[in-house]
Amino acid sequence: MRYRFIFNGIVQGVGFRPTIYKIAISLNLRGFVLNSSDGVVVEIEGKRKDDFLDLLYKNLPPLAKIDSIKKETLPIVGYKEFKILSSKETKKTTFISPDKSICKECIEEMFDKSNRRYLYPFINCTNCGPRYTIIENIPYDRKNTSMKKFKMCNRCYQEYTNPLDRRYHAEPISCFECGPKLRVFGNGLIEFNSEIEKIKFIANKLKEGKIVALKGLGGFHLMCDGTNEEVVKELRIRKKRAKPFALMFKNLESIKKYCFLTKKEEELITSYEKPIVLVKQKKTLKFIADGIDRYGVFLPYTPLHLLLFEFIDFPLVATSANVSGEPIIKDVKELFEKLNGVFDFVLDNDRDIVNSCDDSVVEVALDKLVTIRSARGYAPFSIKTSSKKNILGVGANQKSTISIGFEGGVILSPHIGDLETIDSVEYFKNTIKTFKRLYEFEEDVIICDKHPFYESTKWALSQNKEVIKIQHHFAHALSVMFEHNLKGEFLAFIFDGTGYGDDGSIWGGEVFWVNRSSYKRLHYIKPFKLIGGEKGIKNPANLAVSLIDESLAKNYPNYKLVKSLKNAPFPLTSSMGRVFDVVAFLGGMIERNEYEGYSGLRIEKFYNEKIKEFIDLKVDKEIDFSEVFNFATRYKGEFELVSSVFINTIEDMMIKISKMYNLPVIVGGGVFQNRTLLSKVIKSLNPYFNQKIPLNDGGISVGQVAYGVWNL
Ligand SMILES: [Zn+2]
Ligand SMILES: [Zn+2]
Ligand SMILES: [Zn+2]
Incomplete structure (x- = not known):
């Protein structure tokens, strides 16, 4: 009997074939390993063929990731030896490994005086070093990377072509003799020996x-x-x-x-x-x-x-x-x-x-990984699934990422940036081009956010393609559902900074009923006017003073200004992010929002778990936070009290709402980067949330593609 395996996943350019070769030799098996358009194909014959898979799993190279194995039992051919056969033309959908940090063996060699790569700053092997950052095209071969301009020396070539060497087909292989060189600039190039x-x-x-x-x-x-x-x-x-x-x-x-x-x-x-x-x-x-x-x-x-x-x-x-x-x-x-x-x-x-x-x-909330930005080491991040159509999700505007969905799965790009400058938008477009080239991908459908001013949305609409718009907070929920492969109905708490709502106002404190194809807005934070517009985000003082009782508001120096602007045509918002800003300001913890997320970090700093008090908010369709704002105003300066009561109040509100519906809970949106809040909620509601996919707007493109995968 002969076994035939087909492996899929991250199995190319990561030392997968040499590992198989070594195992086959050690088990005295005969047959071959081959990269093909279907994946890595292995055929083995021999007495110990049943030990093969077990040994492979135990010795899997660190960068390899097997998503699926197909196994067949076939009649014997009578192979004489085990061989690595040269690759057939591979389909471009083979997943590309992210870059990985230097491995233990390379570190040892680098500090070993007798090694020819002693103190070599570009040492790497099939288990470590650059991948995504040097690749120009697929298949992942030296000629398709930025290493192509360095001609391998004889000794590197020996290693590169020896299946038993750790550097067998390590595309960025190099040494002092043949590899890249450092350059120092001060006022011009400085030369060294x-x-x-x-x-x-x-x-x-x-x-x-x-x-x-x-x-x-x-x-x-x-x-x-x-x-x-x-x-x-x-x-x-x-x-x-x-x-x-x-x-x-x-x-x-x-x-x-x-x-x-x-x-x-x-x-x-x-x-x-x-x-x-x-x-x-x-x-x-x-x-x-x-x-x-x-x-x-x-x-x-x-x-x-x-x-x-x-x-x-x-x-x-x-x-x-x-x-x-x-x-x-x-x-x-x-x-x-x-x-x-x-x-x-x-x-x-x-x-x-x-x-x-x-x-x-990344951060850790109650021993659970939370990804804030997916990039070096993690991205491109691939999720095994199958999509009938080719779908491109172009993400949000802040913390931009793109995702593609196709036959082979869904792939999330590395973090791109905020699409607020010409160069960022250029880079966004380039990332789309790169992904199309690397995965030989052409989209049938583009899915974007509903926000008319997002650069990603504008780009989507300028393409001559079918475009579907997905509401921002629904995309957050879908992203969670996709990561955990959830089916059915859920109660989703999406707390966020900014997202375009179905009514044209700015949403961000949302409680949804969701399934894979639709949502209902069950509750939301009672909308308030974003006085000062975008600038209001930097200056929460303006918002704050409009939200507290007149008698308290009068004491603030900006009271008159805010009052005069109260009827100006600023947008309404239900954003939880803004509620954090307002509480931090009224409590005296911030003057201005120095940077995005600052108010939340200040509130986290002063949270004291010994303070158990909370405000028993009334849960209507609209949830009114006025009591919290007035509390923060009254206890201004008592940072621990204000922070703790505020966080406890949000948790209590979430518990009350979840009891009303008796559905499994999803949480999402940038506000949950607050690990104090997230940890508490993990304990009390045991929710699903994004872990490997960013739970902020970096995960929106995945949610968009998920919608396409499930509904098209
Ligand atoms: Zn290494
Ligand atoms: Zn060399
Ligand atoms: Zn968002």
Whole structure:
């Protein structure tokens, strides 16, 4: 008897075939392995063929992901040996692996004096290194990547063609002799005798308090000494940035000096994907994340980062080099054009980044992973399913992503950015082009948001294709349903900043009945006027004063202005995000909304679980938060009390509503990035929520495609 297997999933360019080869040899099996348009085909004959699958699962290469296996038993052929057969033309729908951090074996080799890649900043193998960021076209072959300009030396070629070598078909394989080179810029190119000299020079500049732009896997970081207040402050001024900075630490021990870590957080920080993890502060570093109690931390994930930390022992600020809200900058020319004056030195290299990819950001709520930004390490993120039509979901406007749905599954793009500048919109269009090329995809239908002013919606309508518009908060709910493959009816709490409602007002505090094809708006926060429009979001004072009792409002300096604007034609909103802003302002925790999500982070900082009080809100179709606003006004300055009562009140309201319907619960929308609220709700309502798909607007494109998969 002979077995024939067909494997599908992420099984190409990740060391899958060599693993199969090794296992087949070790079991004394005969037959072949082959990449084909149906997937990876394996045929085996021999006494121990029944042990094959078991051994494969035990030895699966770290980047491989098997989505399906087809097994057939056939008559014997009489193979003489086991062979890796050369690939037949492959269909382009084979999933592309995300980039992965440097593996243990490569780290060992890099620090082994006798190894020919000792201190080599671009060391990689089939288990680690760049993938998505260097790929130009499919199949994933060196000639289709930005490595094509580096001609492999003899020794690399030997490794590349030996099925028993860890670097068999590692497309970015290289060494000192044949690979990419580092480049240092100050006022012009600075020459050095060796690669390590360049890294040492940059490390010294960081020690001296300089700001460095350093090219990593998916783009440039701006880096400086996180413990040097002056330079961190200087970076803020030069970059005009209010948001917290992420910190890269030498190792886990050094993170623990500055942060409290749970076991789950440790696991994520040290995982293969090496995302930025939002964790609780222990020791204060000024100007890094002022006013809140969290740091975004991560570990070095490329050989270059590791080598840099050989010379320094302080945490590095590592923030994406970009103009606020735009995609991360991927080449040095653009860096000088856009950020000249922001950095003092550049550590560049000549391996081109084809597709930029920002760092991923995650957090943990009650031991559960929550993805805030899906990018390096996670994206492109693929979900196995089957769609009858080719569907393109173009997402929202903020935290833009796109998703495609086709025969092979659904694939979510990396984080693109906020579609608020010409360059972001350009990058959005380019990502669509890239996906079409890499997956040989042509959409039958485009699904977009209902918001007429979203750039993604405008783009969709300008294409000569069938377009379906899906309400924003329904898309949030669909995204959750899709991730967990849910069928049936659900009660969905979607709490969000902004989303275009069916009545043309701005929704965002929504309770829906949903199934896979439709929804009903059961409850919502009583709408209020967004005084000042978009600017009102930055200045919650305007909203706040219009929402409290006249007798209390009179004490505020902006009272007259707000009163005069009360009848101006500003839009109405039911946004929970704005409710957070207003409570944080009235309670005295913020003056202005320094950046998106700031009010929520302030409220989280002051939440005290010992305070059990809440306000028993009346649940009508419209839910009126006036009592909460008046409470916050009265107890202004008592941060813990206001924060805790507010969060407790939301939880209580959700419990009351869920009792009215007796349906399984979904929660979604950016407000649930608030991990205090999410943790409480996980305990009391055991809801479904997005975990691997971003639960903010980064997940909207998946929800849109899900609608298409289920209804077209
Ligand atoms: Zn490796
Ligand atoms: Zn070489
Ligand atoms: Zn949203």
